[in-house]
Amino acid sequence: MKPEELLQQLQQAPDFLKLTLAHPDFLPFASYQLENGTDIQIWDTGVIYCQPKQFGQQDIVLSSGVHGNETAPVELCSELLNKVLAGKLLLTERVLFLFGNPPAMNAGVREIQDNLNRLFSGHHSKEPGVQSAERERAKKLESYVLKFFDEAPQGLRERKLYDLHTAIRGSRFEKFVVYPFLHGKNWSKNQFEFLKACGANTVLLMQTPASTFSYFAAQSCKAHGFTIELGKARPFGQNDMSRFADAAAAFRALISGGELATTEFNEADFNLYEVRRSIDKTTEAFKLHFADNIENFTTFDLGTVLASDQGVEYRVEVEGEAIIFPNPKVAVGQRAMLMVKPVSVTGKVS
Ligand SMILES: [Zn+2]
Numbered sequence: 001m002k003p004e005e006l007l008q009q010l011q012q013a014p015d016f017l018k019l020t021l022a023h024p025d026f027l028p029f030a031s032y033q034l035e036n037g038t039d040i041q042i043w044d045t046g047v048i049y050c051q052p053k054q055f056g057q058q059d060i061v062l063s064s065g066v067h068g069n070e071t072a073p074v075e076l077c078s079e080l081l082n083k084v085l086a087g088k089l090l091l092t093e094r095v096l097f098l099f100g101n102p103p104a105m106n107a108g109v110r111e112i113q114d115n116l117n118r119l120f121s122g123h124h125s126k127e128p129g130v131q132s133a134e135r136e137r138a139k140k141l142e143s144y145v146l147k148f149f150d151e152a153p154q155g156l157r158e159r160k161l162y163d164l165h166t167a168i169r170g171s172r173f174e175k176f177v178v179y180p181f182l183h184g185k186n187w188s189k190n191q192f193e194f195l196k197a198c199g200a201n202t203v204l205l206m207q208t209p210a211s212t213f214s215y216f217a218a219q220s221c222k223a224h225g226f227t228i229e230l231g232k233a234r235p236f237g238q239n240d241m242s243r244f245a246d247a248a249a250a251f252r253a254l255i256s257g258g259e260l261a262t263t264e265f266n267e268a269d270f271n272l273y274e275v276r277r278s279i280d281k282t283t284e285a286f287k288l289h290f291a292d293n294i295e296n297f298t299t300f301d302l303g304t305v306l307a308s309d310q311g312v313e314y315r316v317e318v319e320g321e322a323i324i325f326p327n328p329k330v331a332v333g334q335r336a337m338l339m340v341k342p343v344s345v346t347g348k349v350s
Contacts, residue, residue, distance in 0.1 A: 034087050047096070064165075065104075091256055093254075095255050120211055167233065173202035176297070177195050279335070302317075
């Protein structure tokens with residue numbers, strides 16, 4: 001597709017997601033200006049940069065579809081973006097919209113070959129000779145995000161990246177956030193307040209580096225980065241968008257200077273967890289000992305066998321230990337489940 005053709009189609013029907021899904025592997029660079037003065041630049045398939053004529057001090061990345069079958073956030077972001085493109089929503093900040101994995105979105109699957117959200121911070125290139133579309137994409141997404149932040153004007157600015165997901169299984173707390181490891185720095189009070197306005201007051205505070213997009217944003221870009229799980233994954237068109245109304249309103253307000261429904265941070269309003277241990281699948285014999293429909297953040301009695309692998313059993317070791325992200329289908333050597341426990345952030349938030 002030629003850039004002129006792309007622009008013509010986008011101006012006729014301002015639906016960038018549709019164009020992305022029609023051209024999941026590539027879109028050429030193209031740029032134009034909306035009547036309200038907003039500069040629009042297409043950087044790649046699923047990657048579009050919007051810069052209003054006048055903008056504030058935040059640089060905001062809204063990412064969705066890093067897992068192709070997690071459609072609700074894709075629909076949420078697409079709706080916001082289409083309003084911008086149609087001139088119905090005037091941005092007050094620079095915004096980069098990313099649709100992570102278009103081929104997987106088309107196929108209705110989490111990934112084609114590799115879990116894209118395990119490939120950031122250079123993990124895309126850690127195994128020489130191993131190639132996949134997702135490895136290529138992770139490398140490109142990193143470069144687009146770096147370019148976006150690097151090209152911001154000089155001065156005191158706030159960098160943000162919200163990577164929106166939905167979980168494979170249900171959750172005791174429908175919406176929850178993974179707050180990447182900050183290497184001992186304080187957690188952000190303002191960001192807790194924003195997350196609560198999104199309807200996500202359950203936060204998992206990580207204590208180790210990760211290969212996720214949000215950790216890359218936090219560590220390599222010095223941004224406020226988050227993985228936000230908005231609910232359970234469902235196919236396109238089958239999401240009850242009313243369940244995401246708070247998040248949609250919060251993101252809309254964030255990028256367009258609207259009033260945010262925030263309240264002052266109070267730890268009692270949150271369910272805060274930290275990771276106690278990570279359970280990896282070490283052989284093909286790995287098995288979970290609870291039903292598929294057991295929700296994230298479920299707790300079990302002390303001593304309950306949760307999983308087993310070749311010659312080893314994993315039991316509940318402390319009171320209040322809860323499961324999260326159990327997935328026995330991961331490749332051997334990968335994380336099959338996290339065990340978390342409640343934690344306080346008193347003295348560690350500012
Ligand atoms: Zn996901």
